[in-house]
Amino acid sequence: SEHHVIAMDGPAASGKSSVAGAIADRFGWVFVNTGNMYRAATLAALRAEVDVNDKAAVIAAVDEAEVGVAVVGGRSVVTLKGEAVEDELKDQSINLAVSHVAAVPEVREKLVAMQRDLLQEHSLVMEGRDIGTVVFPETPWKFYIDASEEVRASRRGLQGQADAVSERDRLDSTRKVAPLKAAADAVVIDSTELSLEQVVEEVLAILGARG
Ligand code: C5P
Numbered sequence: 001s002e003h004h005v006i007a008m009d010g011p012a013a014s015g016k017s018s019v020a021g022a023i024a025d026r027f028g029w030v031f032v033n034t035g036n037m038y039r040a041a042t043l044a045a046l047r048a049e050v051d052v053n054d055k056a057a058v059i060a061a062v063d064e065a066e067v068g069v070a071v072v073g074g075r076s077v078v079t080l081k082g083e084a085v086e087d088e089l090k091d092q093s094i095n096l097a098v099s100h101v102a103a104v105p106e107v108r109e110k111l112v113a114m115q116r117d118l119l120q121e122h123s124l125v126m127e128g129r130d131i132g133t134v135v136f137p138e139t140p141w142k143f144y145i146d147a148s149e150e151v152r153a154s155r156r157g158l159q160g161q162a163d164a165v166s167e168r169d170r171l172d173s174t175r176k177v178a179p180l181k182a183a184a185d186a187v188v189i190d191s192t193e194l195s196l197e198q199v200v201e202e203v204l205a206i207l208g209a210r211g
Helices: 018-028 034-049 055-064 086-091 094-103 105-118 131-135 149-157 162-174 197-207
Strands: 006-010 028-031 067-074 077-082 124-128 141-146 187-190
Touching: 006 018, 006 131, 018 028, 018 094, 018 124, 018 141, 018 197, 028 034, 028 105, 034 055, 034 067, 034 077, 034 086, 034 094, 034 105, 034 124, 055 105, 067 105, 077 086, 086 094, 094 162, 105 124, 105 131, 124 131, 124 162, 131 141, 149 162, 187 197
Parallel strands: 006 124, 006 141, 028 077, 028 124, 141 187
Antiparallel strands: 067 077
16 A cells, blocks of 8 residues: 554553644644544444443444444544444443453454555554554554553543553453554553653654654
């Protein structure tokens, strides 16, 4: 493809969304928040009132809901049957259930295919958990944005979500398929002591140095 992709992975509330959005704006590339795709699949399962540990029921609910992704104003927007669902995706009910839905291989296959398709039409800055390891393992530009557990809890606490963060990271890191981890060739940035602007500058410096 003539398009390029920067992969940005890391645990919950590491700041990777803000960094990825800023880099995408700088380059005029599309920012893709893959967490929102797993959140939309979870919303579908919750709306269908299925047990999120019942894999077959989750797969059926996600198929039925027709999860989609569009690009609007340089950003990914997730849809269910064509309806944008962004506002509901940060609900606590979703924080508590999403890691279970995201552990279902059939759900991941479906969403990963959509994530790869976006590269046909756009250059991307894509953030998630498995972008450098699974979705685009061939890209030369991979970052893993980390931060101490305390800083991540307080960053997410400002958004009212501190309680589910460490449990989500535990589930995401220990699942069998596409667990959260840095790719062997990712540049790891610890953002604990850094501002958003400092992380963005570091990413830009590394991208510049690598051409
Ligand atoms: O990025 P965010 O915290 O919104 O992601 C929500 C959840 O979606 C994660 O905790 C994880 O379970 C799942 N996820 C994933 N793979 C991705 C992105 C998110 O499994 N690439």
